[in-house]
Amino acid sequence: MAPKVLVSDKLSETAVQIFRDRGIDVDFMPDLGKDKEKLAELIGKYDGLAIRSATKVTPTILAAAENLKVVARAGIGTDNVDKDAASKKGVIVMNTPFGNMITTAEHAIAMMFAVARQIPEASASTHAGKWEKSKFMGVELTGKTLGVIGAGNIGGIVCDRARGLKMKVVAYDPFLGEEKAKHMGVEKVELDDLLKRADFITLHVPLTDQTRNVLSRENLEKTKKGVRIINCARGGLIDEAALAEMLQSGHVAGAALDVFAEEPAKENVLFNLPNVVCTPHLGAATSEAQENVALQVAEQMSDYLLTGAVTNALNMPSVTAEESKVMGPWLALSGHLGAFVGQMTDEPVKAINILYDGNVAEMNLEALNCGVIAGIMKRANPDVNMVSAPVVARERGIQISTTNQAKSGAFDGYIKVTVVTEKRERSVAGTVFSDGKPRFIQIKGIQVDAEIGRHMLYTTNEDVPGIIGTLGQTMGENGVNIANFTLGRSEVGGEAIALLYIDHKVDDAVIDNLNKTGMFQSIKPLEFDVA
Secondary structure, X not given: OOOEEEEOOOOOHHHHHHHHHOOOEEEEOOOHHHOHXXXXXXXXXXXXXXXXXOOOEOHHHHHHOOOOOEEEEOOOOOOOEOHHHHHHHOOEEEOOOOOOHHHHHHHHHHHHHHHHXXXXXXXXXXXXXXXXXXXXXXXXXXXXXXXXXXXXXXXXXXXXXXXXXXXXXXXXXXXXXXXHHHHHOOEEOOHHHHHHHOOEEEXXXXXXXXXXXXXXXXXXXXXOOOEEEEEOOOOOOEOHHHHHXXXXXXXXXXXXXXXXXXXXXXXXXXXXXXXXXXXXXXXXXXXXXXXXXXXXHHHHHHHHHHHOOOOOEOOOOOOOHHHHHHHHHHHHHHHHHHXXXXXXXXXOEEEEEEEEEEHHHHOOHHHHHHHHHHHHHOOOOOOOOOOOHHHHHHHOOOEEEEEEEOOOOOOOEEEEEEEEEOOOEEEEEEEEOOOOOEEEEEEOOEEEEEEOOOEEEEEEEEOOOOHHHHHHHHHHHOOOOEEEEEEEEOOOOOEEEEEEEEOOOOOHHHHHHHHHOOOOOEEEEEEOOOO
């Protein structure tokens, strides 16, 4: 029986035909995604769901999707898909991360031109027969400093185009190395330096806990007077109310926005302000980009449903069915090791060194490498997956090295990950026990035996009495239950670490209470993708 696919958003007819040509039974219902009740009623009979942004794949939809095997988003953003719920349901989530990069970058450049020369207002004035030539005094881009926040795929294209316009480009990106920056012809700077120097600021980062309100009121106040701001990335990156006030005061000379904190944006504090250019999330809205991502999603879904091949999956590695039976726990471990060092590293990563020892050295190391790299990169970009992670790392100039060796210790096999930055190296090692559960076995060269949980707390301190009691008492007083408690030290009285597996994420108050004791050198909450 042929696999059955539902297309619930507007998708190219050519893409729909690809399904048919590949022998897929496809129903094209481009307005169904807007009707969540009807979608929940119909989804149970489909093996695959192809969507854009209108369809919301919620736990309710997934609960009704009895036969669903794959959800594929034509585009990069998957905020409209509950990936955790999909993973628990065993549904693969795919996207097409590279189909609309140029289109989005070009829109950012167009918006920069528009706000520099007040083109929309001048056009409206001229259409009204006013001919207000002296009113619309613009500024040149040539010779100006462009501050690029996020120099990844799209941001990198914007940097290249801006250099072609003879602009001075400074970039802030924690994962951008010095060598890569030099190759791109941009100056790598810290955020505060960018804010002080830039005549134009353009944003090209995903919306994460780290990037939310990256242009906060405090940071906007650090910008130079007369700055112009462009956002074609994600809503929520800018404090819109603070930006509106600074536009009205004249500190910010103009803004061009394609995205908003709430969409669709029918009302917004920035609307109707002078020299604010607004478009309705058009970054990927060109015929070329729409066609590219549509064709890609049809091919990817067809490949998976017909052959089992997995491409651009956000919640599953690209491995064969045979490999996954053996490698499953090791793939989970690789992601956990990457996530550990990724969450511990705030500086730009220069290199990632991965050691495979014993039986794991005979497995699909490319897939395991992808798991490690994705784990590291997800801290900065949650949309990174095991397919795109090596590309993202390569674009940032990160060197990846792999070493495999015969069994050399007490374990049948283990993986050790070392991240190298300008200032330090961080390493963590892990193995998979006979019960199939991944474990951490070494952190910073200190031997441990730590079960991995969704919520963990990592501390470093001098090896002195009272650490266990302080941690236990503080967790207890704040209602945090400890599932597992692991300690390790380099030597008596030397450096020591603790790793707590806890039932719930700790809040800032717990961290503050621990810091006030003066007993800890560092305290870091950690999160892992554990089912």
